[in-house]
Ligand code: SF4
């Protein structure tokens with residue numbers, strides 16, 4: 001009816017409510033992945049109570065937000081995890097939740113399988129224990145595989161296997177595809193951003209330009225592989241990848257963290273991108289009236305990308321990736337497919353900002369195997 | 371989520387029968403029209419005109435999709451709207467019968 005581009009422009013001005021709302025239930029986690037986007041580990045004593053969490057779900061339902069992406073930390077660590085998930089789906093708010101799988105045993109798998117409107121994403125970071133455990137910790141891969149076995153035995157249906165693309169995991173695309181199909185699962189690949197603890201490892205772990213080119217071609221041939229729209233910076237290579245192909249931060253994307261702070265996107269947990277808190281005026285008012293969100297909905301300045309023939313495809317890339325590598329918003333994405341970001345990074349001497357909120361455990365955690 | 375909605379052919383869509391919004395679908399009004407979400411197949415669809423949103427909302431009150439079109443939409447636009455309805459039907463957002 002209306003050309004897709006003008007629809008995309010509409011999205012850039014924001015919507016009545018987000019499409020892609022992530023809600024991190026807790027900062028507590030029993031793993032300590034080196035690239036954790038939320039620097040999780042320890043529970044924050046200010047986390048929303050069960051009553052507050054339910055009030056938030058009521059508001060989400062009233063705003064007609066169709067589903068929430070629940071994450072953490074490890075959301076299943078919260079004692080009221082099932083209570084909250086059931087509360088949401090009973091109000092017709094779908095739940096897609098990400099887990100490291102360590103808390104999914106036969107019983108919880110059956111309980112998950114019994115719920116409608118629920119999607120589960122189990123995270124791994126390699127197609128074998130050696131590759132995955134380097135990032136997620138010893139024993140984590142086997143635990144995730146046991147979780148997948150339990151989900152399959154409980155006839156959960158097509159759950160998702162979620163993988164962050166690193167220099168190592170990107171070499172195993174076909175193995176991930178085979179693993180997913182062996183479970184009848186759906187594969188989901190997302191971009192490594194220098195957010196949270198990711199800032200420490202991004203430099204050595206982000207895919208090379210050549211790997212990104214191969215990833216792009218691989219994804220182009222597989223529109224059914226989910227990506228959460230995270231590789232749109234690669235669309236500058238040719239035909240656009242599946243998705244909206246824009247940075248949705250504050251326009252269609254949004255994060256509510258465990259203490260109720262609202263950020264423009266899950267990858268920008270930093271004071272600079274903090275829009276407000278749900279405890280004060282409620283989520284809807286933050287979404288509609290925050291100064292930050294309003295400014296993000298203004299047309300952006302294409303800056304250094306203005307003369308690029310691919311600007312319409314890539315729009316200068318990911319705000320979080322720029323911010324946490326010390327680039328300006330008007331700079332190209334650090335992984336610009338034409339190498340302009342690498343050049344900008346070489347010339348930049350600014351100190352990289354680090355996340356304002358860090359809940360990392362002070363000592364490495366040993367995964368208790370059950 | 372897919373923005374490249376398929377332009378399904380109108381051949382599978384029977385405008386002479388009764389259609390309605392599936393009970394698994396939620397509609398949310400937006401400035402450009404509405405967003406529709408199918409809770410079962412998890413499809414998110416953009417309805418990019420207010421008239422289409424009205425049509426879809428009121429479809430169930432008419433004996434047939436054609437009668438709804440006649441009542442609500444300018445005749446010159448019927449063909450375009452039939453294409454839209456048929457693609458909504460093929461993504462199971464509309465239920466026939
Ligand atoms: S120069 Fe900017 S717009 Fe062009 S491909 Fe690189 S990041 Fe994207």
Ligand code: SF4
Pocket residue numbers: 193246247248249253265266267268317318319320321
């Ligand atoms: S900042 Fe990056 S991760 Fe966040 S919405 Fe924009 S493109 Fe996506």
